[in-house]
Amino acid sequence: MRAKSDQPLAGIVPKLLAWFDRSARTLPWRTAPGVGRDPYRVWLSEIMLQQTTVPHAAPYFAAFTTRWPTVEALAAARDDDVMQAWAGLGYYARARNLLKCAREVAARGGFPETEAGLRTLPGIGPYTAGAIAALAFGERTPAVDGNAERVFARLLAIKEDWAAAKKRIALLARDLVPEDRPGAFAEALMDLGATICTPRKPNCAICPVAAYCRAFDEGEAESYPIKPEKIARPERFGIVYVLRRGGYIWVVRRPPSGLLGGMLALPSSEWSETRQDAAAPVDAEWEVLGEVRHVFTHFSLKLDVWFAETPDTDLPEGFWTSEDEIDGLPTVFAKAAALAGLSARRKR
Ligand code: ADE
Ligand code: SF4
Numbered sequence: 001m002r003a004k005s006d007q008p009l010a011g012i013v014p015k016l017l018a019w020f021d022r023s024a025r026t027l028p029w030r031t032a033p034g035v036g037r038d039p040y041r042v043w044l045s046e047i048m049l050q051q052t053t054v055p056h057a058a059p060y061f062a063a064f065t066t067r068w069p070t071v072e073a074l075a076a077a078r079d080d081d082v083m084q085a086w087a088g089l090g091y092y093a094r095a096r097n098l099l100k101c102a103r104e105v106a107a108r109g110g111f112p113e114t115e116a117g118l119r120t121l122p123g124i125g126p127y128t129a130g131a132i133a134a135l136a137f138g139e140r141t142p143a144v145d146g147n148a149e150r151v152f153a154r155l156l157a158i159k160e161d162w163a164a165a166k167k168r169i170a171l172l173a174r175d176l177v178p179e180d181r182p183g184a185f186a187e188a189l190m191d192l193g194a195t196i197c198t199p200r201k202p203n204c205a206i207c208p209v210a211a212y213c214r215a216f217d218e219g220e221a222e223s224y225p226i227k228p229e230k231i232a233r234p235e236r237f238g239i240v241y242v243l244r245r246g247g248y249i250w251v252v253r254r255p256p257s258g259l260l261g262g263m264l265a266l267p268s269s270e271w272s273e274t275r276q277d278a279a280a281p282v283d284a285e286w287e288v289l290g291e292v293r294h295v296f297t298h299f300s301l302k303l304d305v306w307f308a309e310t311p312d313t314d315l316p317e318g319f320w321t322s323e324d325e326i327d328g329l330p331t332v333f334a335k336a337a338a339l340a341g342l343s344a345r346r347k348r
Pocket of ligand 1: 046190
């Protein structure tokens, strides 16, 4: 049931759409008005954007769609090529799911055309299913991501518990989606959240829906959404070894499951909760270059970076790879390689 106090909010729909028609961002995965959207490109961009920001995702999107222009092409790609192309986007389980999903879609002969059908694919949750259904297939379904939730939390000045708030927002958004332009409504909310109703300093003075906004009325836009305090991330420590011989560096394959599962990596000590005593994996003239930090979902990591040039022994596990390949390493290792002065062609 819809709360009476939520009713007037329906007025935001035409305002938002009119604003979107004037101010929509031009983004690589969007098309000109009236031009249909390829579900493959919508899906790919949405998966990437769950992971990172629009400017960071854009070159990856261009690289993927140039190399694999269709879902069938991606489905036929080698796993390693896709994992390497994904490197730098983080959270590699997502890249594995990407391939799994592409292969399933190719086997089915195309993307399912409804939100419910899309939900049956690997790696596609409620938000992504809604986004693809609305943007590519015109289904009257919402696509509410964190940005849209923030906008609604402010419009309604939601003070209740955040978990309950999210449910209320999902129901409300479902009611608001316009029959004729579900995709434009979704992207209008995304653009509003990204350009005006931003997390820190919302620009209410130019907001197309300020007249409907209770947080604005209260003069408290920045205070919303009210979320529970985040728990602090524990720290972990380790040593990462950059071992170089000529134009080659030593890499290892990480175990198939667990963090960065199956990815190429630089050799490292265990990542433990306390700083460890220095221990070299092999005799060499090690030089300590400094430290790199990386934040993972469940902990933040500090790695001392050790570097040695061309010892004549190899490590027990792993192999030499060309320095040119190291941009295909997960970001934490690419940071270590960059500290050693090895390439970091890709912007991070
Ligand atoms: N974030 C997630 N999906 C998006 C899209 N289609 N456009 C802009 N930002 C987004
Ligand atoms: Fe966000 Fe301010 Fe617009 Fe309210 S008025 S929706 S807080 S930008």
